[in-house]
Amino acid sequence: MILFLDFDGVLHPDPCYDQGKQFCFLKRLESVLLEFPDVEIVISSTWRESRSIExxxxxxxxEIQQRIVGVTPNWRDHEELFDVIGYQRQTEIEAWIRTSGEPWLKWVAIDDKCFLFKPFLQNLVRTRPDTGFDEIAEKKLRDLLSKF
Structure with a gap:
């Protein structure tokens, strides 16, 4: 199982002008991930564009660092796939999956921008930009991860 993880609006509010509040929801997510040790993480956040994976x-x-296995590519590098899928973040995820060597892997995404994904996507945990990874998102993620 792969978890595609956004940062802004998920791990902290978006916008987050107070650096002291950055990653204020991270511990909640980490506690869930510790219960599901087979879940690997791929960073889909735009933070990947200006920072190294390290x-x-x-x-x-x-315990979580070692499970971060990569970052998604930019959808602009996969325009032929975007032409088929039509949604930027989902194109980036699909491109990563196709190049992973294991295209059959099940995946879940956590993101606050549902317009970057196909409507009604069942494996998307949508957060609200102001509340991030709250109790509602935590419950949905637990439910999805428990099914796999």
Whole structure:
């Protein structure tokens, strides 16, 4: 199972002008992920565009750091796929899956921008930009991960 993870609006409010509040919802997510040790993480956040994977891993506890296996490519590098899918973040996820060597892998995404995905996508945990990974999102993620 792969979890595609956005940061802004998920791990902290979006916008987040107070650096002291950055990653204020991270511990809640990490506690869920510790219960599901087979879940690997791919960063789908735009933070991947300006930071190395090592820097991105550094925000997480060591038990989670080792499970971060990559970052999604930019949808603009896969315009032929975007032409078929029509949604930017979902195109990035599908492109990563296709190049993973394991295209059959099940996946879940956590994101606050549902317009970047096909409507009614069952494996999307949508957060609200102001509340991020709250109790509602936590419950939905647990429910999805428990099914796999």
């Amino acid at each position: 820097m991105l891993r550094g925000f997480f506890i060591p």
